[in-house]
Amino acid sequence: MAAALTPQGEDFPRWYQDVVAKAEMADNGPARGTMVIRPYGYAIWERMVSELDERIKATGAENAYFPLFIPLSYLSREAEHVEGFSPELAVVTHGGGEELAEPLVVRPTSETVIGEFMAKWIQSHRDLPLRLNQWANVVRWEMRPRLFLRSSEFLWQEGHTAHATREDALNYLMTIHLNVYNDFLVNVLAAPTYLGMKSPRERFAGALNTYTAEGMMKDGKALQMVTSHDLGQNFARAFEITYQSEDGASEVCHTTSWGASTRLVGGLIMTHGDDEGLVVPPRAAPTQVVVIPVRDDDAVLAACERLLEELRREGVRARLDRGRGSFGRRVTDWEIKGVPLRIEVGPRDLAEGVVTLVRRDTGEKSARSIQGLGAAASDLLEVIQGDLLGAATRRRDEATIDVTGIEGAIEAAQGGFARLPWSLVGEDGEDRLNAEAVSVRCLTRPDGSIPESVHEEGLLAIVARSY
């Protein structure tokens, strides 16, 4: 059988492109850096949206929508913010056939507009905390676009909150980072990460601190999966987001922002994919089980239909694939798309009262009784979910090497992550790493927990090549 995809070991970037194309996830758009997300890719994104949205709402945030066009002057109000973003801004100078009095930027992120309206809506401590989230597209001009990983326009969720105290802001931010993002990454995407704080040079423009979750891709490079920012009072001062406290004094709010984007789809591909294609963890899969009749035979099709109904009764997202080409063709098509579990139904199976189950992650085949198959499939999906997390965690741990200096870190980063004391890095060390295309991905405590400050004693730096 000819390989459908370039093997990962031969050329990983090429493998990635092949998967995106052959699994029918996305195409390049006509303008440089733009992306057309095809139904299958979008269905995976919708699974992510649904899981994230549910968790976000559970923390008390509400969805809203702010405009795509932002007056350029808004960006300028926070000095570091505009400086950080100006290289990647798309600016609209004309509208209705005339030059605009003030240029509009196409939102690269919405701290500024949302800040403006928070200032308007927040009067009293009784209005706090204000917790907003929006699902939107944003534009950041990219020099080197890659489907899902770096596109000039992408989809994301951006949360923005305002709090009375710094303590409340930080507590909430940690709830988002751990109970929303990390829970989603671990339990839905089966993607273990290193949680930590960004080094000063890697943090968001205008933030006091940025928290990250760094995933390890199968080629050993890091991908920032999500981001959460402690904005302190920087934006609150710039946009005059203030409130009157219980004792009547005027106080400046503390704000946060946090986001997760369509980049997660790229992260999913590179976390679990193999030489046969995509591997989607069951909880992230739009289709969890595909039922394939081995031949178009009335008895077989009838059995498939009954099976499909039973699976759906068990809450399994299942579909039937019939008639589209040969059996082998259908099998490989679904393998490339990474559907977690395949059920093959043929006359020989039916004669014995069984069907054949095939796991996408291991390729393992087993015959199971048709009786109670819905529940059995549902259980197996959970096993697969757990096994994928286990395998990804082992890969991450095995490819993380403790080193004692910059040289060792650069060497280790050729095939995975390196971990070393942050005190050994410093400005100079970070320069040397960056010169070798290696960067400090995050700072963590020795026990893996997230520091409160980059100045804490004993922090470790996780360094790697990255996307």
Place this chain on the structure above:
RNA sequence: CGGGAAGUAGCGCAGCUUGGUUAGCGCGCCUGCUUUGGGAGCAGGAGGCCGCGGGUUCGAAUCCCGCCUUCCCGACCA
């Protein structure tokens, strides 16, 4: 944006060096028949502004200039 490579049918490519009939091949697609337990077989068929624009020439996929897009390596980022 700097360095490198490339754009010819939906996808992958040949043709270009040395301009010259209806621009080919594999896969895919359509029709029919036979098939179907791991990318099916036979027969017939459809599909091309040769990336875009300009130039040279009697004549351009082929030579020259500009632009656009894609891929790889760097600096920037979700």
